[in-house]
Amino acid sequence: MEANTDELKKFLENKISSLKKEIEYYEYLLSLLESGYAPIKGNKGSLDSIKNRKGEIIAEVYFTPPIAKIIIRKKISLQRAYINALSKILEESKDNDKIDYNIVFDNDAIKEISINNIKDDFIYNKIKSAIQAILERATS
CATH class of the missing domain: 1.20.5 (Single alpha-helices involved in coiled-coils or other helix-helix interfaces)
Known part of the structure; x- marks a missing residue:
């Protein structure tokens, strides 16, 4: 039983x-x-994940052009250096690619990153790769 x-x-x-x-x-x-x-007709969204070096999913990325939302699945407390790197990357993209972004924290843990006005896949992949590199390093 x-x-x-x-x-x-x-x-x-x-x-x-x-x-x-x-x-x-x-x-x-x-x-x-x-x-x-x-939504724009014919535009498809995608769901992707960011994994740490152990292969565990640490974040999910929802992308429906022109908006991307990265939702953190594990509690990640970023050190000041990682927060600075993340801010620098997003600020550069804000200036160069004309995106808008918002980072949501819960106490000292990062919860979510929202990015608006992503005009093409190149910009999306550039930002996602940079964020993935920071989150991977922060969780190892």
Whole structure:
């Protein structure tokens, strides 16, 4: 009887985890609509992940042009040097590529990065790669 209870418990925990991710995705889509985003016909969004060197997912990247949202999945407290590097990269892209961004912290842990006005895949990949490098180093 206990084996069935353990299996049921594991199933329910996995289902809850899966549903939480789905809810977060729908909340993200709702936030896009509330922020005034109007989807362009034929434009497809993508979901990508950022992993640490151990292969664990540390962040998920939702990209629906022209908006990208990076949601941090693990608690990551960035050292001042990493915050400065992240700010420098985003500020340079703000000046050069005319993006807007917002970084959300919960106490000292980074929670989310929102980036608006990403005009093409090159800019998206440049920013995502830079953020990925910083998060990988910060979690190793």
